[in-house]
Amino acid sequence: MVIGAGTAGARVAVRLRAAGREVALVGAEAHAPYNRVLLADVLAGRYPAEVTALPDPGPVVHDRVVRIEREARQVHLAAEGPVPYERLVLATGSNPVLPALRGLARGLPENVHAFRTMDDCLALDKAVQPGARAVVIGGGLLGVLCARALAERGAQVVLAQQGEYLMERQLDSEAAELVREHVRLRGVEVHTECRVREVRTRDGRATGVALADGYVLGADLVVLACGVRPSTQLAREAGLEVRGGIVVDDQLRTSDPAIHAIGDCAEHRGRTYGLATPALEQADALADLIGLGAGAYEGTRALTRLTLSDEGRLPLDLATFGDLSVRAGDDVIRLTDATRRTYRKVVVRDDRLVGGVLLGELGAVGALADAWKASEPLPQDAPLHHLLTHDGGF
Numbered sequence: 001m002v003i004g005a006g007t008a009g010a011r012v013a014v015r016l017r018a019a020g021r022e023v024a025l026v027g028a029e030a031h032a033p034y035n036r037v038l039l040a041d042v043l044a045g046r047y048p049a050e051v052t053a054l055p056d057p058g059p060v061v062h063d064r065v066v067r068i069e070r071e072a073r074q075v076h077l078a079a080e081g082p083v084p085y086e087r088l089v090l091a092t093g094s095n096p097v098l099p100a101l102r103g104l105a106r107g108l109p110e111n112v113h114a115f116r117t118m119d120d121c122l123a124l125d126k127a128v129q130p131g132a133r134a135v136v137i138g139g140g141l142l143g144v145l146c147a148r149a150l151a152e153r154g155a156q157v158v159l160a161q162q163g164e165y166l167m168e169r170q171l172d173s174e175a176a177e178l179v180r181e182h183v184r185l186r187g188v189e190v191h192t193e194c195r196v197r198e199v200r201t202r203d204g205r206a207t208g209v210a211l212a213d214g215y216v217l218g219a220d221l222v223v224l225a226c227g228v229r230p231s232t233q234l235a236r237e238a239g240l241e242v243r244g245g246i247v248v249d250d251q252l253r254t255s256d257p258a259i260h261a262i263g264d265c266a267e268h269r270g271r272t273y274g275l276a277t278p279a280l281e282q283a284d285a286l287a288d289l290i291g292l293g294a295g296a297y298e299g300t301r302a303l304t305r306l307t308l309s310d311e312g313r314l315p316l317d318l319a320t321f322g323d324l325s326v327r328a329g330d331d332v333i334r335l336t337d338a339t340r341r342t343y344r345k346v347v348v349r350d351d352r353l354v355g356g357v358l359l360g361e362l363g364a365v366g367a368l369a370d371a372w373k374a375s376e377p378l379p380q381d382a383p384l385h386h387l388l389t390h391d392g393g394f
Helices: 007-018 036-044 118-127 141-152 173-185 233-237 276-292 365-374 384-388
Strands: 025-027 065-069 074-077 081-084 088-090 094-096 112-114 133-137 156-160 188-191 196-202 205-211 216-218 221-224 228-230 246-248 259-261 266-268 303-310 313-322 331-337 342-349 352-359
Touching: 007 025, 007 276, 036 118, 036 141, 065 233, 112 118, 118 221, 133 141, 133 205, 133 216, 141 156, 141 173, 141 188, 141 221, 141 303, 173 188, 173 303, 173 313, 173 342, 173 352, 205 221, 246 259, 303 365, 313 365, 331 384, 342 384, 352 365
Parallel strands: 088 259, 112 221, 133 156, 133 221, 156 188, 246 266
Antiparallel strands: 065 074, 074 081, 094 228, 196 205, 205 216, 303 313, 313 352, 331 342, 342 352
């Protein structure tokens, strides 16, 4: 049985069913499995919702799991009751972080939305109107994508980021400034280093967002894009080991050998990824482990690649990988072209490429990613700036 019909759960179900295995796939959402990465494009009106569909994994039980009974090897569903399992896969994904703000203690007002699921996307699609004042709280990747999408729909958008710059998990400050300029030119007003204190309400609706400095942003619509955290409640209540995520070994087994965990909910070697590529790699590795009884998952060196596109305008291509922090003794190579709005940076540590970010031109990204994944000493006879040439310098 697989609990969770998102990217990881649907993929492992497809693989196991193709190998002739019987799989019960349970998903709490009423929708067929879909690609969350495309939700911002659906909100912007670039794609219909149907485009987000994942490859058909076969039958899905649309029900909510209320508990796992490990000794009896049963999963209890809200509507159908207990269902037995021989082997259980937790692909429960992650949940949006809802900040503890005044005005939200009794639940979300009707015009305050999270942005994580298809239902969230469809509710926002229905709510946004041209000229509406929208405040997006959170300047990570999801917040940036949502703010752009709402601006494309004609809303007056303010993006409020508590951190020093946008997309702090993926970018450095220089790259983030280019992203900020990109969204500004598309009608998004960006406030960084601002702490939201309160969502002001009247008659069950949000009317504004109050900042710690006393400034109030008027709002017809508020979006909470404050990050996600692994969905671990089922595992925790079942007595499985949980830290940041559900702890798994190299066979993607939890502390109960009959239960596996993959995707956003899983913590492998102390790391939770929260990205599509590791989720797919874990699903494939688990399908091989179950089908062949051999192999291991040793982690993913994931590159994040994104195109911020607009009709009639030049897109902003972005790729980032590895560790962008700079330590004593590191070599840092940067190339910036303000006219063309391009930026490239790589970090070399102990003669090895450990991280990089590219915006505007991604011609070198393939060679750079290969060198990073290989984690081998770089050629000694090539100047370091060749790393940022069009072919990667190799």
